[in-house]
Amino acid sequence: MAATIPPAHPVIGADEIAAAVRVLSSGLVVQGPEVAAFEDEFSALVAGRHCVAVNSGTSALQLTLLALGLKPGDEVIVPSFSFAATANAVRLAGGTPVFADIEPGSFCLDPDAVAAAITPRTVAVMPVHLYGHPAAMDRLMPLATRHGLAVVEDAAQAHAAALHGTPVGAFGVAGCFSFYPTKNMHALEGGMITTADPEFARQLRLLRNQGMEQRYQNEIVGANMRLTDVAAAIGRVQLAKLGGWTGQRRANAAHFDAHLTGVRLPPVADGARHVYHQYTVRVEGNREAFQAALTDQGVGNAVYYPTPIHRLRPFAQDRGVHLPETDRAAAEVVSLPVYPTLTAAELDRIVEAVQAAVVPA
Ligand SMILES: Cc1ncc(COP(=O)(O)O)c(C=O)c1O
Structure with a gap:
């Protein structure tokens, strides 16, 4: 493999x-x-x-x-x-x-x-x-x-x-x-x-x-x-290389936007220039199974952030905080590799792995 x-x-x-x-x-x-x-x-x-x-x-x-x-x-x-x-x-x-x-x-x-x-x-x-x-x-x-x-x-x-x-x-x-x-x-x-x-x-x-x-x-x-x-x-x-790297991140993201199905793609607001530090999709089904399937296929992935800050121990005493969109995002997000040194073959592998990992609802 x-x-x-x-x-x-x-x-x-x-x-x-x-x-x-x-x-x-x-x-x-x-x-x-x-x-x-x-x-x-x-x-x-x-x-x-x-x-x-x-x-x-x-x-x-x-x-x-x-x-x-x-x-x-x-x-x-x-x-x-x-x-x-x-x-x-x-x-x-x-x-x-x-x-x-x-x-x-x-x-x-x-x-x-x-x-x-x-x-x-x-x-x-x-x-x-x-x-x-x-x-x-x-x-x-x-x-x-x-x-x-x-x-x-x-x-x-x-x-x-x-x-x-x-x-x-x-x-x-x-x-x-x-x-x-x-x-x-x-x-x-x-x-x-x-x-x-x-x-x-x-x-x-x-x-x-x-x-x-x-x-x-x-x-x-x-x-x-x-x-x-x-x-x-x-x-x-690194600063001298940032322009080229950002262009490549954006091109990688455009490739995913065009080819990924079965997950919710990262939103881009009107007038926004997104530099894709992360390419983060939302998985509405079983996220753990989705991640495990990606990992099985050799595609690294990560959840940023599984626990919202207001639920972390040093901040959890802030009671009465109700943040439904935050909780939903924390439960659904998965970030895929999008960094500029990915090869075309790796981009294709990531797309294929996501297709295979999507569990029909
Ligand atoms: C959103 C955000 N804020 C602040 C920081 C803190 O930066 P550093 O790790 O350089 O202290 C990070 C990164 O680690 C971050 O992702």
């Missing part, structure tokens, strides 16, 4: 290794010129915004919320259908995550549910561009403006996604990206914060480095959330 097609395939190739070796050999490995260049180059992806590199996507979210001056009791509206990092960041920054449902048929925050979740304590809303699909920013931004809320985009999964021509990370007061290995581009680990406000960017730079801009001239209390120059050099190599 042919080799198993893994669900994800992080690229650590000759270019990435050469970049890392170049920086390691220089002896200057901590945050320095590579980080500055990475920030500069990433800016082109987010309509020229200021970029501040940090050591993870979670740090990006946490630092942004700290820079916003989050206080105990402040509420931040987040989707429950996301990776726990989204809500963890709110708690780590001292705030309270308030969970709102996703849109029927889509996987991102429902603006009507956000509106219903706003209280006098709400200070921010954190839409997640889940799976690489932009959240409904065209409705969320005016809603947030009306209520005086900060918008922090969790763009961890959505490098180069856009809505009506505006890239994600260029809507809110800040956009937060992740460079974890399985993401559309990586830096081994890492994150980036994007913002249009130079003063906010300066605040973030202070917070990531012990409150210092000049060495030992500490201005505020800060953390160490710096990215290394080794990681930044790898990130720069």
Whole structure:
């Protein structure tokens, strides 16, 4: 039997290794010129915004919320259908995550549910561009403006996604990206914060480095959330390839859209540029049997996320939360391999495996 097609395939190739070796050999490995260049180059992806590199996507979210001056009791509206990092960041920054449902048929925050979740304590809303699909920013931004809320985009999964021509990370007061290995581009680990406000960017730079801009001239209390120059050099190599990789992800997704039957295909909103961090179908029958059949045929697959955040132990005390679309999605979704290094033969194998795995209702 042919080799198993893994669900994800992080690229650590000759270019990435050469970049890392170049920086390691220089002896200057901590945050320095590579980080500055990475920030500069990433800016082109987010309509020229200021970029501040940090050591993870979670740090990006946490630092942004700290820079916003989050206080105990402040509420931040987040989707429950996301990776726990989204809500963890709110708690780590001292705030309270308030969970709102996703849109029927889509996987991102429902603006009507956000509106219903706003209280006098709400200070921010954190839409997640889940799976690489932009959240409904065209409705969320005016809603947030009306209520005086900060918008922090969790763009961890959505490098180069856009809505009506505006890239994600260029809507809110800040956009937060992740460079974890399985993401559309990586830096081994890492994150980036994007913002249009130079003063906010300066605040973030202070917070990531012990409150210092000049060495030992500490201005505020800060953390160490710096990215290394080794990681930044790898990130720069990957950033240069992101355009081609995104095109290939979208072509792979188009192939699945044209050939898969028996499952519900990923929705794409009007004006959305989906970058397919995941290609996620919904299985309305027996999902376990479907997954087992795919695995038997050597097609890796995964459920992101089987348990909504509001049902995870650290957040389960948030009682009275009723999120039917979130629960439905968590019960139905399966992500298929869609990464850019898949071969044409592998794409065909995936299509055939899905056809064979579909259990007639
Ligand atoms: C939606 C979402 N938010 C935040 C994060 C956190 O990013 P990181 O793993 O780089 O801390 C991730 C990824 O892991 C994510 O998928």
